[in-house]
Amino acid sequence: MIKGVLLDLSGTVYLDDELLPGAVVAIERLHARHIPLRYLTNTSRRSRRTMVKKLRSMGLSIAEEDVFTAPRAVRDYLLEHQFTPWLLVHPEVEEEFADLVGEEPDAVVLGDAANAFSYANLNAAFRLLLDGARLLAVGDNRYFRERDGMSLDAGPFVAALEYATGCQAIILGKPSPAFFHAATSELGCRPQEILMIGDDVLSDVNGALKAGMKATLVRTGKYRLGDEQQICAPGACVCADLLEAVEGLV
């Protein structure tokens, strides 16, 4: 019995600048049945504020506090452990960390920096890591779908810096169980009563399964034929899109 739902955003609810077909209907149906939901995203090319603003402009009714973003999880971790960050993030996400940066950084924060993934920036991050800084990353996602094709996400750059230094990154967004559980605790449900719906088999589906939840892989966004073969445990199903995933519930 599913009592709460976690939704991925990019590739599941929207793609580029448009909501995916059926997304609004699916979400309205969850609201109508009083099934609480939260959004859980590793997207890090926008701050939470501008992301919610953009989703509203597309026609989605969404509250900022319902959105759990990986950059926010990184921010919480920095505060909890009193790290001073050095940012390798998209310029639009810098505002999330503006009050935390300082002269003597001891943590490299890696998001989906897009064009800010220059050789000079990667090398600067590498040298900080060699000097003992920790590597904190929004996620280990491999890629995501954009209008003109698949694009590299943060994960490959995490892999590059881990390989170069021999260090291991701390992943704070999906598939970190702590990230899933932070959202779950707000829903007032136990993990096994939660369904996570997303288009990334590793980050969304396997992450949720490892956090003790149910999961549905949607064949939208970055989905590629055969992705379902990478599902790591029982308890997951595969649907055409978000609407089909929700129809099974309500």
Next chain:
Amino acid sequence: MIKGVLLDLSGTVYLDDELLPGAVVAIERLHARHIPLRYLTNTSRRSRRTMVKKLRSMGLSIAEEDVFTAPRAVRDYLLEHQFTPWLLVHPEVEEEFADLVGEEPDAVVLGDAANAFSYANLNAAFRLLLDGARLLAVGDNRYFRERDGMSLDAGPFVAALEYATGCQAIILGKPSPAFFHAATSELGCRPQEILMIGDDVLSDVNGALKAGMKATLVRTGKYRLGDEQQICAPGACVCADLLEAVEGLV
């Protein structure tokens, strides 16, 4: 009994724009004792032609045909397998492949591209690999020493693209046994009669050991305290520099 020597270049014979102390004396001593030698380098920020020109300007007596470069090994592989390359290499190395590029690339050639490792270029490489192109790399070196500190080499970018795509790169420079053996065959010796001298414990030392050779790690260039603990097999020793490594021989 050592009958032939293979020398790494960057960090072993020279650093930035200068020969390392004792390098000329060490090499002259090998010549005086008629111990044949070849140079084996994964450096891919220059063509072989300009690299040899630069080494001569520093004062090293060196013949172009004595230098085995990883880009040349990639070129040989492309020709042998009739691949059309798409280049993710340093602009100065493009001349090595100028006659091979074409409209429908089916191999991504990855060198130490330095500032050409932009997000746009990495993404273009990624999309070609998703479409089935092979990934050919000069090496899997993690980093090398520059005047102002350590800098990322090609290896981390190989790791990034392997992680993103799930494919495995074909490494054509060190530590590929084929690369060591190509140089060895010119020396007219058996692998166990060859000594490889270099500053990279994984690429130079472990690569040579796995190719059946002896190896010496020099504590110059990228060497960091503790690197010797990564030596993978017996048959290697550690020396302060190239001169000390050669003094043990002659």
